[in-house]
Amino acid sequence: MFAVMKTGGKQYKVQAGDILRVEKLAAEAGDTVQFNEILMVGTTVGTPVVADAGVQAEVIDQIKGDKVINFVKRRRKHSSKRTKGHRQKLTLVKILEVLEKGADKSGVKAAMGAGSVSGAAAPAAKPAAKKAAKAEAPAQAGGDDLTTITGVGPAAAKKLADAGVTTFAQLAAIDVDSFEAVKVKADWVEQAKTLA
Structure with a gap:
């Protein structure tokens, strides 16, 4: 069974056993978290979220993404140039199971982003x-x-x-x-x- 879940402003199609890199979550390595914003489970489409569905995942590690270099050069402006680098903080998770029903009663803590509104x-x-x-x-x-x-x-x-x-x-x-x-x-x- 597959599900389409939303986290960090992105949507992911997942099934049990998948390994994902998602936006940083407020969880430690080894923790089990549950994603509750489920847009679709199998063939059941929800508006906007499928009620009582969830995706449980295990946090493998907190990692950084590949380095992205931003280089700006303005020609004929006395060699004005600027170089910036950025590495996005990510969380590596392994999908354990897709719950079509009963996610509210599972007892697993909800996956919260590191800077999420409810966390803050x-x-x-x-x-x-x-x-x-x-x-x-x-x-x-x-x-x-x-x-x-x-x-x-x-x-x-x-x-x-x-x-x-x-x-x-x-x-x-x-x-x-x-x-x-x-x-x-x-x-x-x-x-x-x-x-x-």
């Missing part, structure tokens, strides 16, 4: 969680989130907290000329008065 979404969620935790920290400590005031960033909010100013009411009561811990702007005080 998990690390991107962590900074957002850290920002939310930082925003909640002043509120939990009995203070207000001073970064909601236009012009007050995290560094200025930390300096204000170190000086003992943690609420909008405290910031509204500050005399701009006599407060020396942080250079407080008059519009910060006005915004704090409206928020307090």
Whole structure:
């Protein structure tokens, strides 16, 4: 049985036992991965993906492709020329089996590209969680989130907290000329008065 699968923006017709060079996958040598974007299995054509089908493969090695040389020469421009070389990172995989049904329940991890969107979404969620935790920290400590005031960033909010100013009411009561811990702007005080 054969299948047409898609990975790395390319389509491959595969069957059990084939060895392929595909765009780099986030997997180590010896890992078993499963390709879930199946466009066709045998004679079953899907739109756009055949449901519950998959191709399982074993990662043999992480390799680099042949060197491609890019040479640019501009004639009659005082010998302007440039040479660049590039070797694409690839993954060598051996197709183990083509699953027409039951790929969702196989338990094999999905093949993810090294720079894929879903692979990058998990690390991107962590900074957002850290920002939310930082925003909640002043509120939990009995203070207000001073970064909601236009012009007050995290560094200025930390300096204000170190000086003992943690609420909008405290910031509204500050005399701009006599407060020396942080250079407080008059519009910060006005915004704090409206928020307090």
